[in-house]
Amino acid sequence: MISVVIRNKNQAEALSFSLKNLTERYSDDIDEIIVVDNLSSDASEAITKQFGARFVTIENFSFGGSANICAKEAKNNIVVIFSAHSYPVSHDFFKLIVEKFKKNSNLAGLRCLHSTNDYRNYINKVPATVDPNKSGLIFSGSAFSKKVWGKYPFKEDVATFEDKEWTVRVLKAGFDIEFVPSIFCYQIRRTKKQLFFRFKNDVVGNYQLWHQDVNLYSATRAIFGAILSAVKTFLSDLKYALLRYFYLIKFVFNKPKKF
Numbered sequence: 001m002i003s004v005v006i007r008n009k010n011q012a013e014a015l016s017f018s019l020k021n022l023t024e025r026y027s028d029d030i031d032e033i034i035v036v037d038n039l040s041s042d043a044s045e046a047i048t049k050q051f052g053a054r055f056v057t058i059e060n061f062s063f064g065g066s067a068n069i070c071a072k073e074a075k076n077n078i079v080v081i082f083s084a085h086s087y088p089v090s091h092d093f094f095k096l097i098v099e100k101f102k103k104n105s106n107l108a109g110l111r112c113l114h115s116t117n118d119y120r121n122y123i124n125k126v127p128a129t130v131d132p133n134k135s136g137l138i139f140s141g142s143a144f145s146k147k148v149w150g151k152y153p154f155k156e157d158v159a160t161f162e163d164k165e166w167t168v169r170v171l172k173a174g175f176d177i178e179f180v181p182s183i184f185c186y187q188i189r190r191t192k193k194q195l196f197f198r199f200k201n202d203v204v205g206n207y208q209l210w211h212q213d214v215n216l217y218s219a220t221r222a223i224f225g226a227i228l229s230a231v232k233t234f235l236s237d238l239k240y241a242l243l244r245y246f247y248l249i250k251f252v253f254n255k256p257k258k259f
Contacts, residue, residue, distance in 0.1 A: 001031040002094050003074035004082065006053075007066055007139075008035050011084035012042040014188070018087040019051035029094035030080075034073050036066055044084075063201075064154040064162035067139055071149045077101075079149075083140040085188040086114070093182040097143045100180050108175035109137045109144035109167070112182040121179070128167055128177040133210070136167030136177055141184040148175055159204035168209070 004022060008015050015035065022033055033053035037044055038061040048055040056073055058066055070081050078101055080094070088094070093112070101107055113119060117134045120126075128135040137144060142163065152170050154162050167177050190198065206212040 001076050002029060002078045002080055002097065002143075003032050003034065003076040004030050004080050005034045005036060005070035005074055006082045006084055007038075007070065008040060008044055008084040009038040009061070010040045010042050010044065012040070012044045012047055015044055015084040016047045016051075018082065018084055019047065019053060021087045023051050025091070026088065026094055029098075032075060034070070035084075036070050036073065038066070062156050063139075063160050064156040064158055064165075067154040067162055068156065071144075071146055071154070074146060077146045078143055079146055080143045081139050081141075082184075083186075083188070086140040086184055086186045088112075088141075088182065088184045090181075090183040093184065096180050096182045100178065101143075101145070104176060104178070106174075106176050107145060107178065108148040108170040109142055109177050110180040110182075111135060111137055111177065112141045112143070112180055112184050114141055114184050114186045118179070122181065129171055132164055132167045132171070132177075135179065137163040139163040140186055143180070158208055160198075160201035161205040161209050165209050 006015065006018060019033065019035075022030065033051070034056060035044065035048040035053055036056050036058060037048075038058055045055050054073070056069065058069055067081065071079060078097065080097065090096075097110055097112075100110055111118065111128070113122060121131060121135045126135050139162065144166075148170060152166065152173065154166050156162075158165050171177060203214060207214065
């Protein structure tokens with residue numbers, strides 16, 4: 001059987017839909033659902049209990065640390081990890097995961113499909129050894145082996161990309177990371193504050209894992225690029241707002257026949 005673990009913070013509405021989807025469509029495939037929650041102030045805990053899932057609170061959030069708690073709390077060897085705003089779609093989502101693990105005893109993890117990048121690398125058979133970023137695990141819709149995790153826990157001192165760092169590490173240790181055609185949806189609208197939080201972590205994570213350096217030139221180029229892009233977007237939006245306005249004025253004086 002499979003353990004499903006959902007990382008959550010103040011995503012009560014999304015969490016409610018995710019749990020409803022899991023309990024109504026996949027109850028025969030999973031035997032436990034755990035919500036690992038980072039001090040939510042909304043109704044996340046009540047919603048979790050409403051659907052019979054287990055609620056675990058973490059106070060000091062880090063991506064790697066929360067992923068380790070997900071693994072520790074799971075009772076089964078196959079752990080599927082989601083964010084509250086991601087959820088399985090295909091009817092055989094979990095069955096395909098179990099089948100893959102049964103066929104390959106050397107399997108450390110599986111990346112499910114949700115984006116254009118996933119499909120391109122899956123169809124083109126680009127392995128994680130070649131592209132660990134786009135073919136490696138993504139911890140909003142991936143499965144991993146708890147037994148392998150027991151030997152190689154997730155790093156808690158990486159700012160982000162804890163899933164990609166683990167992918168690289170277990171591949172070097174001789175394990176396999178593969179795609180599985182289990183389809184899920186990833187749907188979130190982040191606030192400006194959340195986007196900035198993600199940006200800061202991505203800068204550090206890209207430097208730590210992919211060695212993407214930042215210097216004064218690249219930072220200055222980025223800000224001027226952002227300003228130019230904002231101006232272009234504003235002018236484009238203004239152009240089409242005016243075009244819509246003039247079209248409506250024309251429509252007022254030249255309305256077509258009603259049917």
